[in-house]
Amino acid sequence: MDSMQTQTSHKGAHTPLYVSVADRLARMIDQQTFLPGDRVPSIRNLSRQLKVSINTVKEAYALLEDRRLLEARPQSGYYVCNRLPDIPADPEIAPSDISPTGVSIGEMVEMIMRNSGEPGLVQFGCAIPNPDLLPIAKIGRMLANEARLRPVDHVSYTMPPGCKRLRTEIAKRLLDCGCTVKARDIVTTTGCSEAVFLALQAICRPGDTVAVESPVYFNFLQLIQTLGLRALEIPATQREGMSLEALRYALDHNRVKAVLCITNFSNPLGACMPEERKRELVNLLESRDIPLIEDDIHGDLGFDNERPLAAKAYDQTGNVILCSSFSKTVAPGYRVGWIVPGRFQPEIERLKMVVNLAAAAPTQLALAEFLANGGYDHHLRHIRRVYAQKVAEMSEAIGRHFPAGTRVTRPQGGFCLWVEMPDEVDALRLYARALKHKITLAPGPVFSATGKFRNCIRLNAAFWTDRLEGTLKTLGGLAKEMVGS
Numbered sequence: 001m002d003s004m005q006t007q008t009s010h011k012g013a014h015t016p017l018y019v020s021v022a023d024r025l026a027r028m029i030d031q032q033t034f035l036p037g038d039r040v041p042s043i044r045n046l047s048r049q050l051k052v053s054i055n056t057v058k059e060a061y062a063l064l065e066d067r068r069l070l071e072a073r074p075q076s077g078y079y080v081c082n083r084l085p086d087i088p089a090d091p092e093i094a095p096s097d098i099s100p101t102g103v104s105i106g107e108m109v110e111m112i113m114r115n116s117g118e119p120g121l122v123q124f125g126c127a128i129p130n131p132d133l134l135p136i137a138k139i140g141r142m143l144a145n146e147a148r149l150r151p152v153d154h155v156s157y158t159m160p161p162g163c164k165r166l167r168t169e170i171a172k173r174l175l176d177c178g179c180t181v182k183a184r185d186i187v188t189t190t191g192c193s194e195a196v197f198l199a200l201q202a203i204c205r206p207g208d209t210v211a212v213e214s215p216v217y218f219n220f221l222q223l224i225q226t227l228g229l230r231a232l233e234i235p236a237t238q239r240e241g242m243s244l245e246a247l248r249y250a251l252d253h254n255r256v257k258a259v260l261c262i263t264n265f266s267n268p269l270g271a272c273m274p275e276e277r278k279r280e281l282v283n284l285l286e287s288r289d290i291p292l293i294e295d296d297i298h299g300d301l302g303f304d305n306e307r308p309l310a311a312k313a314y315d316q317t318g319n320v321i322l323c324s325s326f327s328k329t330v331a332p333g334y335r336v337g338w339i340v341p342g343r344f345q346p347e348i349e350r351l352k353m354v355v356n357l358a359a360a361a362p363t364q365l366a367l368a369e370f371l372a373n374g375g376y377d378h379h380l381r382h383i384r385r386v387y388a389q390k391v392a393e394m395s396e397a398i399g400r401h402f403p404a405g406t407r408v409t410r411p412q413g414g415f416c417l418w419v420e421m422p423d424e425v426d427a428l429r430l431y432a433r434a435l436k437h438k439i440t441l442a443p444g445p446v447f448s449a450t451g452k453f454r455n456c457i458r459l460n461a462a463f464w465t466d467r468l469e470g471t472l473k474t475l476g477g478l479a480k481e482m483v484g485s
């Protein structure tokens with residue numbers, strides 16, 4: 001390795017030196033100069049080779065550990081992690097394939113959802129958070145206290161836009177997403193699902209076309225189906241999310257009423273759209289007067305310290321409708337979500353009232369108190385760290401037990417893993433066989449209106465512990481049987 005002359009790198013003069021060192025080593029790992037399992041130079045040696053300080057190398061190695069490229073082995077040194085190959089960054093986009101379709105994926109999805117409530121099953125299927133990582137005792141106490149302190153509010157309707165205290169707390173938190181909004185710009189909902197449902201209802205009429213990522217979170221397909229809409233699947237990559245090139249092509253050739261997109265740590269790919277791409281997406285849709293419905297439910301679950309912005313941060317005109325909830329971080333059963341409806345606010349408030357009058361008051365009050373005084377940031381720091389570890393460990397275990405040629409995503413947030421197996425593996429058959437072993441999973445075809453992803457599955461890493469290694473081995477074994485390996 002040659003010496004490191006300057007502090008600049010391809011990223012420019014402001015890149016800290018340790019990041020340049022880390023990037024340089026990451027490139028060597030990418031180019032397979034260092035292979036999985038290889039020992040990389042000791043801190044002292046690399047410091048000598050690159051003529052940088054010991055501390056710089058230490059920080060670079062820590063960063064590479066965060067990126068799951070290196071692992072420290074006590075008394076032995078740093079080693080390249082045993083990873084599976086990534087899902088490739090560039091999808092094979094054949095624009096001529098992009099055309100709207102009617103949707104019908106109902107039964108399989110309902111089965112997967114019902115599975116999530118069965119205590120005897122290993123929960124690799126639904127993207128539910130691990131209850132051990134929810135602040136159950138604290139939020140429960142706050143719920144009881146709020147009932148005692150505000151008995152009348154607690155049992156009253158909180159007509160749209162919903163509980164003022166909660167909206168004020170959400171408005172404060174939205175600053176982290178780059179959004180400067182007032183409490184009055186927010187409407188509380190019954191979870192994020194209702195927020196997306198209201199947004200689609202406000203914009204679309206039966207027969208309209210909605211552009212979604214592909215693979216797409218299956219509940220979006222169900223909402224689209226229920227409203228009599230058509231889905232236009234736009235290829236997405238792990239690195240960038242929805243392909244804006246494919247979207248542009250699709251918009252040129254189709255009449256699209258809305259775009260529905262998970263911008264941060266998408267489900268199932270775990271993709272986080274880079275900031276520049278978010279801005280481009282917002283501008284593209286603004287210029288064509290097509291609303292963007294943004295689902296940011298995983299935005300608080302990034303493994304980096306810095307929270308990614310919402311696309312809404314780039315919205316100047318109210319064309320972006322931001323939807324989210326506390327279902328992944330605090331309490332899915334409380335059903336507390338919200339929507340920032342932009343220019344659709346009057347219609348969304350009207351629909352919310354028509355559909356169910358108001359979101360539940362007790363859980364809104366408890367969430368407001370939790371956000372104000374419950375240590376939400378501290379809680380997030382903890383669960384982000386734990387989920388990062390679970391995601392890394394489970395993806396390594398997949399590498400040990402799944403058929404040769406299997407590839408897995410490497411998300412930087414959330415807890416979903418998208419696993420692409422050899423072509424011979426049929427995910428629907430694997431689902432049925434796994435269920436006999438009391439294992440659930442989400443088969444690839446439910447993430448598409450057109451039955452794509454037959455050899456893919458989504459696995460939930462939220463419950464991962466070493467004790468599940470045997471279960472994963474069983475699942476990998478079932479997949480191997482289909483390959484004949």
Ligand SMILES: Cc1ncc(COP(=O)(O)O)c(C=O)c1O
Pocket residue numbers: 127128190191192193194217262266267295297324325326327332336337
């Ligand atoms: C991307 C995404 N949006 C929405 C939801 C549902 O959110 P809620 O439970 O708040 O309705 C989920 C749950 O899995 C999800 O993954």
